[in-house]
Amino acid sequence: MKKHKNALLGILFLTLAVSFLSGVFLLDEFGEKKTVKIVFIPKVQDKTNDFWMSMISGAKSAGKEYQANLVILAPDEENDYETQKRYIEEAVKMKPDAIALAPIRYSEMTDCVKQVTDAGIKLILIDSKLDQNLEETYIGTDNRNAGLQMGQKMRDYVGPDTKIAVVSHVKGSSTAIEREEGLREGLGEDQSKIKMVLYSNSDYNQAYEKTIELMKTNPDITLIAGLNLYSTVGVARAIREMNLSKKVHVVGFDNDIEGIQYLEEGIIDTLIVQKPFNMGYIGIQTAVESVRGKKPDKNIYCDTEVITADNIYTDENQKLLFPF
Amino acid sequence: MRIEVRFKSIRTNMIIYFSLLVLLTVTVFLFFSIRFTKSNLMDNSEKNSRQLIEQVNFNIENYIDYMENISQVIMNNRDITGYLFDDGTETGEGLKEAFQTILHARTDIYNIAVLGDNGRYFINNGSDSLNLRARLKDKEWYQDAKTAESKILISSSHVQNLVKNDYKWVVTLSRGITNPATGRVEGLLVIDLNYDVINDLCESISLGNKGYVYILDRKGEIVYHPQQQLILSGVKKELLREVSASKTSLTHIDENGENKIYTPFHSQKTGWTIVGVNYTSELAGNEVAMKTMYTGAAFLLILLACLFAVFLSAKITKPIKQLQAAMKEVQEGKFQPVSIETAGEDEISSLTHSFNSMTERIDELMKKNSKEQAEKRKSELKALQSQINPHFLYNTLDSIIWLIETEDSEQAINMTSVLARFFRQAIGNSNIYVTVWQELEYTRNYLLIQQMRYKDKVAFDIRVDSEVMECAIVKLVLQPLVENALYHGLKYKTEQGNILIFGYRQDETVILKVMDDGVGMTKEALNCIFQKKTDQKHNGVGMKNIQDRLNMYYGPGYGLSVDSREGEGTTVTITIPYRQMEDVNEET
Numbered sequence: 001m002k003k004h005k006n007a008l009l010g011i012l013f014l015t016l017a018v019s020f021l022s023g024v025f026l027l028d029e030f031g032e033k034k035t036v037k038i039v040f041i042p043k044v045q046d047k048t049n050d051f052w053m054s055m056i057s058g059a060k061s062a063g064k065e066y067q068a069n070l071v072i073l074a075p076d077e078e079n080d081y082e083t084q085k086r087y088i089e090e091a092v093k094m095k096p097d098a099i100a101l102a103p104i105r106y107s108e109m110t111d112c113v114k115q116v117t118d119a120g121i122k123l124i125l126i127d128s129k130l131d132q133n134l135e136e137t138y139i140g141t142d143n144r145n146a147g148l149q150m151g152q153k154m155r156d157y158v159g160p161d162t163k164i165a166v167v168s169h170v171k172g173s174s175t176a177i178e179r180e181e182g183l184r185e186g187l188g189e190d191q192s193k194i195k196m197v198l199y200s201n202s203d204y205n206q207a208y209e210k211t212i213e214l215m216k217t218n219p220d221i222t223l224i225a226g227l228n229l230y231s232t233v234g235v236a237r238a239i240r241e242m243n244l245s246k247k248v249h250v251v252g253f254d255n256d257i258e259g260i261q262y263l264e265e266g267i268i269d270t271l272i273v274q275k276p277f278n279m280g281y282i283g284i285q286t287a288v289e290s291v292r293g294k295k296p297d298k299n300i301y302c303d304t305e306v307i308t309a310d311n312i313y314t315d316e317n318q319k320l321l322f323p324f
Numbered sequence: 325m326r327i328e329v330r331f332k333s334i335r336t337n338m339i340i341y342f343s344l345l346v347l348l349t350v351t352v353f354l355f356f357s358i359r360f361t362k363s364n365l366m367d368n369s370e371k372n373s374r375q376l377i378e379q380v381n382f383n384i385e386n387y388i389d390y391m392e393n394i395s396q397v398i399m400n401n402r403d404i405t406g407y408l409f410d411d412g413t414e415t416g417e418g419l420k421e422a423f424q425t426i427l428h429a430r431t432d433i434y435n436i437a438v439l440g441d442n443g444r445y446f447i448n449n450g451s452d453s454l455n456l457r458a459r460l461k462d463k464e465w466y467q468d469a470k471t472a473e474s475k476i477l478i479s480s481s482h483v484q485n486l487v488k489n490d491y492k493w494v495v496t497l498s499r500g501i502t503n504p505a506t507g508r509v510e511g512l513l514v515i516d517l518n519y520d521v522i523n524d525l526c527e528s529i530s531l532g533n534k535g536y537v538y539i540l541d542r543k544g545e546i547v548y549h550p551q552q553q554l555i556l557s558g559v560k561k562e563l564l565r566e567v568s569a570s571k572t573s574l575t576h577i578d579e580n581g582e583n584k585i586y587t588p589f590h591s592q593k594t595g596w597t598i599v600g601v602n603y604t605s606e607l608a609g610n611e612v613a614m615k616t617m618y619t620g621a622a623f624l625l626i627l628l629a630c631l632f633a634v635f636l637s638a639k640i641t642k643p644i645k646q647l648q649a650a651m652k653e654v655q656e657g658k659f660q661p662v663s664i665e666t667a668g669e670d671e672i673s674s675l676t677h678s679f680n681s682m683t684e685r686i687d688e689l690m691k692k693n694s695k696e697q698a699e700k701r702k703s704e705l706k707a708l709q710s711q712i713n714p715h716f717l718y719n720t721l722d723s724i725i726w727l728i729e730t731e732d733s734e735q736a737i738n739m740t741s742v743l744a745r746f747f748r749q750a751i752g753n754s755n756i757y758v759t760v761w762q763e764l765e766y767t768r769n770y771l772l773i774q775q776m777r778y779k780d781k782v783a784f785d786i787r788v789d790s791e792v793m794e795c796a797i798v799k800l801v802l803q804p805l806v807e808n809a810l811y812h813g814l815k816y817k818t819e820q821g822n823i824l825i826f827g828y829r830q831d832e833t834v835i836l837k838v839m840d841d842g843v844g845m846t847k848e849a850l851n852c853i854f855q856k857k858t859d860q861k862h863n864g865v866g867m868k869n870i871q872d873r874l875n876m877y878y879g880p881g882y883g884l885s886v887d888s889r890e891g892e893g894t895t896v897t898i899t900i901p902y903r904q905m906e907d908v909n910e911e912t
Contacts, residue, residue, distance in 0.1 A: 054553075061551050065534055257491060264457040264485070277553040303557075313463060315545060316556035318483040322491050323553075 036291045037069040038284060039091040040100045041084060043127070045074030050256060051229075051276045052078075054323040055126070058280025059100070066288040071096070081105045085112045098122040098136075098287040106174060107131040122290050126283040127276075129174060136290055139283045141274045142301035143178035150179070150225060150251055150272045151186015153306055157223050157249040157269060158190045164223045165214055166197045167207055167231040179227045179253070195221065200231040207234020215242055222248055229254035232271070236262040255307070255321055263309050271307045273320060278302045334644065338637040339630075346629035354622045361614055369607045370573060370587060373531050373600040377589045380537060383525055385593045387432070391497045391515050392476055394426055398436070398513060399499065408440035408511045409503045420450045434492050435484065435516040438501065442510070447487055455488040466512075469498035473509045478594050480541040481548060484516050493519035495547070522548050532606035542595035544568045568597040575604070643672045647679060654683055701876065723777045735776065742772050750800075756877070757908045760827060760834065761793040767802045771823070774810060781820055782810065788827030792834045796908040797900055798877050801870055805838045805896050808867070813842020813894055832902045833882075841893040850888050867896075874900065 040059050044052050056072060063070030071094065073087040081104040091099050092115050099116050101123065103109055110130050116123045117134050125135040154164070166183065168176045176199075184191040195218065200207035207230055214221060215238065224239070226232030232252025236259065239248050251270045252259065262268040279302050286296045311317055398404065403418035423436045427448060437447040445454050460466045465479035479496040494516035501511035526537040526548050538549040544565040546552050554560040563576055567588045574586040583604040588597050720743055727736035746769040749762070758766075764786060771784045806823060814821030826837040845853070854868045867884065874883040878900055888894035 058553070061554075065551075067533055260491070261489070264455075266457075275553065275557060278557060278559055281551070281554055282559070305557075313483060313485070316553075319553050319556060322483045322493065 035067060035069050036098070036288045037071075037094075037096040038063070038098045038100060038287050038291075039071045039073060039094060039096045040280075040284065041087050041091060042072070042074045042102045042280075043084070043104050044076065044078040044080075045072065046076065046078075049078070050323050051254065051274070055102075055276035055280035055283075057323070058277035058282075059284045060280075061277075062281040062284035062288070066285065068284065068288050069096075070284065075104075079104065081109055085109050088112050088116065092116055092119050092121065095119070096121060097291040098124055100124040100126055100283045100287050102127040103130055104128075110134070122287065124283055124287045124290070126279055137286055137296040137298060137300060139279055139286060139300045140302065141279075141304055142299075143175050144182040144185075145301065146253070146272050146274070146304040147179035147182020147184075147227075148186040149182075149304055149306055150253070150270075151183040151188075151191075153270050153272075154183070154187060154223060154225060154249075154251055155190055157251075158187075158193065159222075161220075162190075162193050162223050163218070163221050164190075164194045164225065165218070165221045166194060166225045167211065167227065167235050168197055168199050169202045169228040169231055171199045176227060183225060183227075193223075200226075200228075200234055202228060202230045204230050204234045204237070207231045208238045211235045211238035212242065215239075215244065215248075224248060224250050226250065226252040229256060229259065232268065233258055233262075236267050240265075240267050260312065260321055263307065263312065266309065269308065273305045273307050273317075275302045275305065275320060277320075277323065333641070335637040335641040338640070339633045342633040342637070343626075343630050346633075347626055350622045350625050350629075354618055358615060358618055361618075362611055365611060365614070366585075366604075366607055369602060370585065373535070373585075373587050373602055374589070376529050376531065377537065377587060377598050377600040380525055380529055381589050381591050381598050384522060384539075384596070384598070385591060387517060387521060388478060388497070388594055390430075391433070391517060394430075394433070394436075395476060395497060395499050395513055395515055397426075398422060398438075399501070404438055404501060404511075404513075405504055407446060408438060408442070408444050408501065409505060416446050416450050419446050424449055432518045432521045433515060434494055434518050435487060435514065437486060437514040438511060439514065440501075440511040452487045452490075455485050455490075458485045460486065465496050465498065469496075469500070469512055469514075472498070472500065474500040474502060478596075480543075480545055481519050481522070486514065486516075492516070493523075495519060495522065519548075526550075529600070531600055531602050534606055535600065535602045538562070538599050538601070540564060540568045540597045540599065542568075547596055563599075567599050640672075643676060647672070647676055650679065650683075654686075698876075701872075719777065720773055739773065739776050742769050742776070745769050746773065756799060757796040757905065758799045759793065759905055760788065760795045760797050760836070763797050763799065763802050764788060764793075764825070764827075766800075767806050767825070770803050771806060782814060782823065783820055784823040784825070786825045786827075788825065788836070789829065792827050792829050792902070794904060795834050795900075796903050796905045797834075797836075798873055801874065801898060802836065802838065804870060805898075809838055809840040809842065809894065809896075813840040813844070816843050817841075829902055834900050834902050836898040836900075837895055838898075839893065839895045844890045844892050844894055845886075845888040846890055850886060853886055854884075874898070 040056075042052050042056055042059075045056060047053060052074075056074070059072070060070065062068070071091075073091060075081075075083040075087070077083075084104050088099070088101065088109070089112065099121055101113065101116075103113065103125065106129070110132050113123065113130060113134055114132075123135045125138045125140075127140045129135075129138055129140075158164075164187075166180060168180060170176055180197065184194070187194070196214070198210045198214065200210065207226070211224065211234060214224075224235050226235045229252075232250070232254065233256070235250055235252070239245055239250055240262070245265070245267045250262075250268045251272070252268055253272050255271050255273050259268060259271060263271060282300060282302065286300060290296050305317065305320060307317055307321065312321060401418065401422050403416070403422070407416050407419055419438070423446075426436060427433060435448060435452075437445060439445045439454075439460075447454065463482070465477075465482055468479065469477050476497060476499045479498065481493060481495055484490075484492050484494040484496065497515040497517065499513045500509035501513055502508065503510040522539065526539065527550070529537050531537065536550050539547040541547050546555065546562075546564070549555060549562065551560055551562075555562045561579060563574065563586055567574060567586050568590075570586075570588055571590070573588075575583060576586060577583050585602045585604060585607075587600040587602070589599075590597050720739070724736050724739050724743070727733075727739060746766065749766045749769065768786060771782070775782050775784070802825070806825075809823055810821075814823070822841050824837075824839040826835075826839070828835055854871055867886070871884045882899050882901060885897045885899070886894065887897070
C-alpha cells in the first residue's frame with residue numbers, strides 16, 4: 001500500500017513535469033508543419049518555351065518557400081500526352097500528397113488521371129482542365145475574362161467600316177470556346193462586325209496560310225484576333241509578308257520573342273498575356289495549403305495583362321514578357 | 325465540495341516539496357538557457373547573413389569596378405570621339421578591335437556600344453545594328469544617363485532592346501561622351517552586364533532553406549528578387565522602401581504569418597540595397613534541436629531528482645518511522661522490545677539513542693516498582709494470615725473457664741489441648757505453603773473447638789482424597805472459609821448446621837470445596853463478595869484477601885469461586901495447581 005502510494009506520487013510528478021515543460025517550451029513546435037510532397041507535371045519542360053519555363057520556376061519558387069518536396073516530371077514535347085500519362089502513373093507510385101497537373105488533352109487522359117484521385121492523392125489542375133470534374137481545384141487563366149479583355153481592347157480599333165476575322169485554335173476546345181465567347185461579349189454590339197472564324201489547329205503554318213488566303217478573298221478585313229500564340233504569330237507573319245500592317249490591326253494571345261518583335265514593329269497592336277509564373281506559384285501554394293487542410297476555391301484565376309507597344313518595358317511587364 | 329488534499333507523512337511532504345523545488349529550478353533554468361541560446365543563435369545567424377550579404381555586395385561591386393575600368397579604357401580611346409563626331413572619316417576599325425578584345429575576355433559583358441546624338445553608333449563588333457524601334461528615349465535608364473551628363477551611372481536591371489533581335493536582361497553602365505570640338509556631352513557609352521551574373525550571385529547564397537536575397541536600386545525599385553513577378557503583379561508583398569531606408573535589421577511578419585528578418589546592406593558604389601531575408605522559423609531549425617536537447621536533459625534531471633527525493637526521503641524518515649512505531653508500543657505499555665538500532669551520528673540517531681536509554685530506565689523503574697509492590701503485598705498478607713480473630717481466643721478461653729467451673733475437667737483438658745495444637749499450627753509455621761493435610765488438620769482443630777463450644781449445633785465432615793493430601797497449598801485458605809461459613813451461614817440457622825469439605829484431583833488441578841447448608845446469600849451479596857478486603861464485623865479474613873493471595877501465588881486461572889442459593893446454603897470452591905511440596909518450597 002505504501003509502496004503503491006509512492007509509485008503513484010512519482011508518476012503524478014513525472015506527468016506534471018512532462019506536461020508543464022511541454023506546455024511551456026514546445027508550444028510553438030505544435031505549429032511545425034510536416035513536409036508536403038508534391039509532383040508537378042507540366043505540359044512540357046523546354047528551355048525555349050518561356051511560358052512553361054516560367055510556370056516551372058514559379059512552382060519551384062513556391063516549393064522553396066513552403067519547403068515542399070517538389071518533383072517535376074515533364075515531357076519534352078508539348079503534345080506528347082502518352083508520355084505525360086506515363087508520368088502520371090509514375091507519380092501515383094511515388095505516393096505524394098498532391099499532384100499538380102497541366103493535362104495536355106481534354107478527354108484522352110481522363111481515365112489515367114482517375115488513378116490519382118482513386119489513390120487518395122489531391123489533384124490540382126493548372127492551366128488546362130479535363131472533361132470530368134476530378135480536381136480539388138483549378139488554377140489558370142479565366143479564359144472568358146481574357147477574351148472579354150481582348151474584345152474591349154479591340155473596340156479601340158473598330159471603326160464604322162471595320163470587318164473582323166477571328167483566328168481561333170482548336171475547334172471545340174474549352175479555351176477556344178471560352179475565349180471566343182468572352183471576346184464577343186467584350187465587343188458588345190460590334191460583334192456583328194465579325195465576318196468569319198478560322199481555326200489554326202495550333203499550327204503556325206496553318207494560321208499563316210489561312211490568313212494569306214483570308215486577306216486575298218476578303219481584302220476588306222481590318223481587324224484580326226488570334227486566340228492563341230500559334231494563331232497570333234501565324235497571322236502576324238502573314239500580315240508582315242503582305243505588308244498590310246498599316247491597314248490591318250492584329251490583336252493576339254500569349255507571347256514569345258517573335259510576338260514581341262511584331263509588337264515593337266507595330267504589326268501586332270495588342271497582346272493579351274497570361275502569367276505563367278504566378279500560375280505555377282499559386283498552383284503549388286494551393287496544393288500545399290490544401291494538403292494542410294485548407295479548402296481551396298474550386299477555381300483560382302490568374303489575371304491577364306494587356307500589352308501594347310507602349311508598356312512593354314515597364315518594370316512589371318518586361319519581367320512578364322522576358323523571363324530569364 | 326472543497327477537495328482538500330493533505331499530505332500527512334513527512335516523507336510525502338519531502339517528496340512533494342523537493343520535486344516541486346527541482347521542477348521549478350529546472351524550469352526556470354531551462355527557460356533562461358533557451359532564451360539565451362536562442363538570442364545567441366539569432367545573433368550568430370544575423371552576423372552570418374550579414375557576412376554573406378557583404379560578400380554578395382563585394383562581388384557585385386567588383387563587377388561594377390571592372391566595368392568602370394573598362395569604360396575608362398574605352399573613354400581613353402581617341403577613336404571614339406573620332407568615330408562619333410568627325411564626319412565619317414573614321415571607319416571604326418580601332419573601336420572594333422578594342423570592343424572585341426573586351427568582349428572576348430569577358431563573357432559576362434553582353435554589349436558595348438557608343439551612341440552619338442547625331443545618330444552615329446557603334447555596337448560590339450560593328451555588325452550589330454541598332455533596334456530602330458527601341459524607343460530609347462522612353463527608357464528610364466537612357467533618360468537617367470542623359471541627365472547624368474559625363475558621370476558614370478549604373479542602371480537598375482532591365483531588358484535591353486538596343487540591339488536588333490536581341491532582348492537580354494542586363495544591368496547597364498552608362499557614361500556621357502564629350503565632343504572635344506564643342507565641349508558638350510553629345511554621346512553615350514553603354515556597357516551591358518549580363519544580369520545572370522547578379523541572378524547567379526543572389527541565388528547561390530543560401531540563407532537557410534527558405535531565406536533569400538534581393539536587391540533594390542536607389543529608388544527602392546527591384547533590381548533582383550526571386551519572386552519579382554509575384555510582387556509586381558500584387559500577388560505578394562515585399563518590404564521595399566522601408567528596407568532601403570533602414571540601416572539596421574528589420575523583423576516583419578508576412579501575409580502567411582511567417583516571421584522574417586530583413587538584413588539590408590547599402591552599397592555606396594552602386595547605390596543599391598542588398599537585402600538578406602531569413603525566416604526566424606529556420607533560424608530556429610537549430611532551435612528545435614536545441615530545445616529538444618535541453619528539454620530532454622531537463623526531463624532526465626527531474627526524473628533523477630524525483631527518484632532521489634523518493635530514496636532520500638525514505639532514508640531520512642525510516643528511523644523516524646521506527647521511532648514512531650517504538651513510541652506507539654511504549655504508549656501501549658510495552659517497554660520490553662523497544663530497542664532501536666542506531667547508526668550514524670545525526671539528530672535522529674541521537675534522538676533514538678536518548679529514547680532507547682529512556683525506555684530502558686523506565687523499564688528498570690517499572691520492574692523495580694512492581695517488585696517492591698509485590699514485596700509489600702506479600703508482607704502485608706503475611707501479617708494478615710498470622711492474624712487470628714482475637715474474639716475466637718477470648719470465647720474459647722471463656723468456654724474452658726466455664727468447663728473448669730463445672731468441673732468437667734476432661735472436656736477442659738481436651739479443649740485446651742486442641743487450642744494449643746491450633747495455635748502451634750497457626751504461629752509455629754512461618755512457611756507460605758503447607759500441605760493440604762496440614763491445612764485440613766488446622767481447619768479440623770478449629771472446627772473441633774467450635775463444636776465443643778456450640779455442642780451439637782455444628783456438624784462437620786471432611787472427605788478429601790488421599791492423593792491430594794501431600795499437595796502444597798497456600799497457608800490459611802481453608803480455615804477462613806470455614807469461619808465464614810460458620811458466622812455467615814450457620815449462625816443464623818436454628819437447627820443443626822452442617823459443614824462439608826471435599827477434596828480431589830481434577831487433571832492437573834486440586835479442587836477443594838467448602839459446603840454449608842446455612843442461610844445462603846442473595847444475588848447482590850454474591851456479586852459484591854470479593855470487594856471487601858476484611859470482614860469488618862467479625863474481624864476475620866475477607867474473601868477478597870483469599871482470592872488475592874491465591875491469584876498472587878498461583879496466577880490467573882486459579883482461585884475461588886462461590887455458588888450460593890438463598891435459604892439452601894453456599895459452596896466455595898478453591899482451585900489450585902496439582903503440585904507437591906518439593907516443587908513449591910524454593911519459591912518462598
